[in-house]
Amino acid sequence: MDHTTPQNVDPAELAKFSELAHRWWDTESEFRPLHQINPLRLGWIQQQVPLAGRRVLDVGCGGGILADAMARQGAQVLGIDLATKSLKVAQLHALEAETPNVQYREVSAEALAAEQPGQFDVVTCMEMLEHVPDPASIVRACATLVKPDGWVFFSTLNRNPKSFLFAIVGAEYVLNLLPKGTHEYAKFIKPSELAGYCRQAGLDVQASKGMEYNPLTRRYWLSNDTSVNYALATRKAAA
Structure with missing residues (x-):
């Protein structure tokens, strides 16, 4: 990795996820919510663009x-x-599960954008923007990496009293769905802010979706309520 340029990364965030790395593929671990929402996210992406x-x-x-x-x-x-550590877990899982056509690299989005602009049909960036110091920089990198007419998908957390209550107080402290300290409210991003970053980067928002959770049934579903978790599907203009 090139260490000459400052990384758009929070060392404390990296340490947090590295500590939990061995639990990524345990579906009853702290990562259970990611396993539960994955089919929903995947299905929604596939609706916009067959993979x-x-x-x-x-x-x-x-x-x-x-x-x-x-x-x-x-x-x-x-x-x-x-x-x-998380990448090593991903690589190990791909080997064990014999997943075809997947590779992993330790590189920042910005560094890869400089190296491989316009090389991808689809770029996904899920549950990540709320963990970096400069989310707009990641959005720009994603826009650079995707081909003209290609799709970029983002998901993150809205910033409002309801999301504070649900995503931090509820998920981390009451229901213990996530490890305490997973999220920092100040880093949450309103849909209007994310849409602004996208527009500035040359990405047009095509669709948005919210995700809801019922703690009694422990079930997630997609809806049009973007007040807590939400995703944006964006598209780069054709050349």
Whole structure:
């Protein structure tokens, strides 16, 4: 990795996820919510753009839950992250599960954008923007990495009293769905802010979706309520 340029990364965030790395693929661990929402996210992405045969980049791939699933849909997937331990877990899982067409690299989105501009049909960046110091920089990198007419998907957390209550107080402290300290409210991003970053980067928002959770049934579903968790599907203008 090139250490000459400052990384758009929070060392405390990397340490947090590295500590939990061995638990990524334990579906009853702290990562249970990611395993539960993965089929929903994957299905929504596939509705916008069928993944089979596409070259796909997953930015902030962590232990590879989404990258692995997209590869199993027939995509050629590269997952990138800066948390070394999480990447090792992703690579190990791909070997054990014999997942075809998936690779992982320890590289920042910005560094890869300088190296491989316009090389991917689809770029995904899920549950990652709320963990970096400069989310707009990641959005710009994703826009650079995708081909003209290609798709970029983002998901993150809205910033309002309800999301504070649900995503931090509820998920981390009451229901213990997530490790305490997973999220920092000040880093949450309003949909209007994320849409602004996208527009500035040359990405047009095509669709948005919210995600809801019922703690009694422990069930997640997609809806039009973007007040807590939400995703944006964006597209780069054709050349």
